[in-house]
Amino acid sequence: MKVAVLSFAHVHAGGYLRLLSRMPGVEVIGSDPDTGSAVPGEVRGRAFAEELGVAYAPTYDEVFAWGPDAVIVCSENARHRPLVELAAAHGVDVLCEKPLATTVEDGEAMLAACRAAGVRLSVAFPVRFSPAYAAVKAAVTSGDTGRVLTVSGANNGAMPTRSRRWFADPGLAGGGALMDHTVHIADLLDDLFGEARPVDVYAQTNNRMYQGEVDAETSGLVTVTYDNGAVATIDCSWSHPRSHHSWGGLELTVVAERATLEMDAFDQSVEGYSERDRQGFELPFGADLDERMLRAFLYGPREGGMEVADGEGGLRTLKIVAAGYASARSGVPVPVG
Template identity: 50%
Template sequence: MTRIGIISLAHGHAFSYLKALRAAGVEVRVADPHATPGEAGRGAAAIEGTGAGWSASLDELFAWRPDGVIVCSENVRHRDHTEAALAAGAHVLCEKPMATSVADAAAMVRAADTAGRRLMIAHPVRFSTAFTSLRAAIERGDLGDLLAVTGTNNGKVPGDRPWFTDPELAGGGAVTDHTVHVIDLMDALLHGDSPVSVHARANRLLHPESAVETAGLVQVRYAGGVLVTIDCSWSRPADYPTWGGLTLDVVGADGLARMDAFGTRVDGHITGRGQAWLPYGDDMDAALVAEFLQVVRTGDEPQPDGRAGLRGTAIVHAAYTSIRTGEVVTIDPAALSPGG
């Protein structure tokens, strides 16, 4: 039976992955080495009833010899945990954003190449029905040549997981957290076309108490000429009926298209909670996990892979440079290659 380890419960998606893995009938063990005693949603108590086993340390988890490992730790720890899992012989699915620096992202790709293992980045929206339908229409030529895309990835300030707003653990705020989802979709639509320049702005106007930026606008130009504008803000109020959303407005030479990745829902009202959105349809997290299990069992190249994650990390790095300087930033082509 396939064995999958999960490193850390820091990211809330870990529980969605646990659910999908249980439904897939694989063996699962969890280690959460940086959880503090009694921390909500962390540690051995948090996985009771999930069917997963518990490992008290990473050494204990790796001694179990997992076939694959899902890294759900704080952003700054992704490199260390990914490299450790690869060295232990496991394929890796790493939560987004891939890394907090271009150097770390490149090192992760090199580590996978050296280990002869696969590195996949957790971008579930790539597997949503809305996006796969949009991608098929574009690849059929329904819109003609792509000219421009406007993407939104909005949401609430992730207050239930305080590390998201800790610049040391997260590496940044809304620009770090939400730019990469839209960038990954563009990487798929543009078949890995190279980003060449970035212009960005950010602020904390809605949440001045925050230690990180909570609103951002990022514009990316690609080598093929496509211009992408991304609203990556944590701009939703605390009582918003969902944690976030993602849309793309695509302009082609022959037509327009709009995608809402979370549009399959029933709008309603629940007493005591107010407005509610009740989703239905395919589970994109389950589809992501199914893709990773296929990679683990076959060794096939995953999508998105580590090189796609590296391109996204380079864009985020350039965005912060642009925010700091106020200038358009040209991306060094060397930043898009793992080197080594």
């Protein structure tokens, strides 16, 4: 199977290239011709591919001439649409980094292009492959917990500009922390609630953290009301200090009629403090969620396992984000389109 990674702009591009290069039966190639958003110190393009020891194509045309069976889009958020439409025009299945797009209009156009071409459009939400989430979902779907009443979620992390500066550029990212981190928990709830749909969103944002350093919001709290009666809050802030030993995490508390469930998607780690380095450290173990997601995308889910999020689900989470920004501007709850 031939798989191409289009653009190295996203921080996950390197991880995907490493994982794909180790998968038996997979040939991988990368291409990163659009490096205009890179700033000094960010390694991109051929140099990045050489660091990872993977094949490189200087143009996307050369990638598609190579004949990939699937592509993974890792560009800046605002550049997802043209790459997804390019893959659709070549009849190639797509896994697109989250969020699906920066506007609902672009997301709808991407879906339409893939439908017309008869190709799959999937969205990279690896947290749904967490064993902790699987346990929460099993408890809820079995009926043991009763109806879900409220959900409190936090997807916090470090300021991502230390890896890629464009994450805090509203033009390329579509926003800041609200755009970056709301969608992961929104996707879990989209899967957990099944046919239930979001009704309205109330959000508040600010950039008091890193004020004056970036224009995008660095903090956010989003409240989503669903038509099944559940209310969810999502803390999407870039609130981890730069000195923190981990990039961040994702936690979820589900309060139902007969039980309260708690999960930490990235709690499989040993943490400590290094006297030699004078800083904290983290040694993760357990399931590699990115690898599980990639295998499900390329080969389908395991029996009874999780499926990769599809384009329709990605669009639903994007609509929550769009309503969140509208609410943060107006100060009132906004219906989800």
